[in-house]
Amino acid sequence: MSSTPFLSVRDLRVHFSTEDGMVKAVDGLSFDVAHGRTLGIVGESGSGKSVTNLAILGLHNAEHTKIDGEILLDGQDLLTSTERELERLRGNKMAMIFQDALASLSPYHTIGRQIGETYRKHTGASKREARARAVEMLNKVGIPQPDLRVDDYPHQFSGGMRQRAMIAMALVCNPELLIADEPTTALDVTVQAQIMDLLKELQQETGTSIIFITHDLGVIADIADDVLVMYGGKCVERGSKKEVLSNPQHPYTWGLLGSMPSLEGSVDVPLNPIPGTPPSLLNPPTGCRFHPRCAFTREVGGATCSTDEPILRLLKGRGAACHLTTEQRDRLAPGLTAVVEGHGAAAQPH
Numbered sequence: 001m002s003s004t005p006f007l008s009v010r011d012l013r014v015h016f017s018t019e020d021g022m023v024k025a026v027d028g029l030s031f032d033v034a035h036g037r038t039l040g041i042v043g044e045s046g047s048g049k050s051v052t053n054l055a056i057l058g059l060h061n062a063e064h065t066k067i068d069g070e071i072l073l074d075g076q077d078l079l080t081s082t083e084r085e086l087e088r089l090r091g092n093k094m095a096m097i098f099q100d101a102l103a104s105l106s107p108y109h110t111i112g113r114q115i116g117e118t119y120r121k122h123t124g125a126s127k128r129e130a131r132a133r134a135v136e137m138l139n140k141v142g143i144p145q146p147d148l149r150v151d152d153y154p155h156q157f158s159g160g161m162r163q164r165a166m167i168a169m170a171l172v173c174n175p176e177l178l179i180a181d182e183p184t185t186a187l188d189v190t191v192q193a194q195i196m197d198l199l200k201e202l203q204q205e206t207g208t209s210i211i212f213i214t215h216d217l218g219v220i221a222d223i224a225d226d227v228l229v230m231y232g233g234k235c236v237e238r239g240s241k242k243e244v245l246s247n248p249q250h251p252y253t254w255g256l257l258g259s260m261p262s263l264e265g266s267v268d269v270p271l272n273p274i275p276g277t278p279p280s281l282l283n284p285p286t287g288c289r290f291h292p293r294c295a296f297t298r299e300v301g302g303a304t305c306s307t308d309e310p311i312l313r314l315l316k317g318r319g320a321a322c323h324l325t326t327e328q329r330d331r332l333a334p335g336l337t338a339v340v341e342g343h344g345a346a347a348q349p350h
Contacts, residue, residue: 005032012069023281025051027233038210040224046278047230049213053179058086092122094177095170101162105154112150115169122173137168160191179211232279232289239318249320
C-alpha cells in the first residue's frame with residue numbers, strides 16, 4: 001500500500017460572504033485519509049464538518065465563498081480543477097451520502113432511474129445496462145426484491161431503505177472516496193447499526209476510503225479508524241480512534257465524552273453537558289476558540305488562552321491544540337471509560 005495519502009487537505013479555509021460579514025466556517029484545517037481507511041470527523045453543529053466535505057466535492061457557491069488551501073485527491077488539486085473536471089470526479093472517483101435521503105432524492109423519478117443516471121453518465125452504459133446495475137446495487141445494499149423495488153419512488157421506501165438506496169447511488173461507480181454526512185442521524189438504533197455494518201462490509205469489498213461526519217462518538221467508535229475533532233472551524237484534536245477515545249487530550253473532547261450516556265451506568269448519574277454555546281463564526285473568540293467554555297483556563301495562567309491561539313503539533317498523526325502541558329492534562333483529565341470497539345461506545349465519569 002502506498003504511503004502517500006489518497007486524500008490530503010492542507011490549510012483549508014472556507015469563508016462565506018454574508019450581509020453581516022465574513023463567516024469563517026473552516027479556518028486552517030489539515031488532514032489526510034489513506035487508502036481503505038475511515039476518518040471520523042466529529043463535533044457539534046456549526047463546527048465546520050459538512051462545509052469541509054462540500055469543499056472537497058466542489059459544491060460551494062463560488063460567488064459567495066472564498067476557499068483557500070490545498071485539497072489533493074490522488075495527487076490532483078481539486079481547488080484548481082475546472083467544473084468539468086470536478087463533474088467527471090463526482091459520482092465516479094468520489095461520492096457523497098447526504099444526511100436527509102428524502103430531500104436528496106428526486107420525488108419525480110424512480111429509485112432505479114436515479115441510480116442508473118449516475119452510472120450512465122460516467123460509463124456510457126445503455127438504459128438496460130443501467131437498470132441492471134441499479135438492481136445489482138439495490139441487492140448489494142440489502143433491499144428486498146430489488147428487481148421490483150427498482151421501479152418504486154422514494155416515498156415508497158422507509159427511512160432506512162432510502163438511506164440504503166442513497167448508498168447504492170453513491171457506490172454505483174465504485175468511487176475510491178466516499179463521504180458520509182451523518183447518514184444515520186434520523187434512523188432508529190437498529191437501522192443505524194445495519195447501515196454501519198453495510199458500510200464496513202462494502203469498504204472491505206472495495207477498499208474505498210471513507211470520511212464519516214457525525215456528532216455521535218458512539219458511531220465514531222464503531223466505524224472509524226482515525227478521528228478528527230473539530231470546534232469552531234478548526235481541528236482541536238487528531239489521532240487514531242483508540243488514542244482519541246481512550247486517552248483524549250483536549251478539554252473539548254473531554255466534554256464530548258463526558259456528555260455521553262453510558263449503557264452500563266446508572267440512570268441516576270447525571271450527564272455533564274459542555275457549558276455555553278458554540279462560537280459565532282462571524283466573530284470567533286481570539287486565542288483558543290474553546291476558551292470561553294473551557295473550565296481549565298486558570299491552569300494555563302494569565303490571559304494566554306484568550307490571546308494566543310494554540311498550535312496543533314502532531315507526533316505520528318497524534319496531537320491536540322491546547323495550551324495545557326502534558327503533565328497538566330494527565331492530572332486534570334476527568335476519569336473517562338470509553339468503549340472503543342463495537343457500536344454504542346460510551347463514556348462516563350468515574
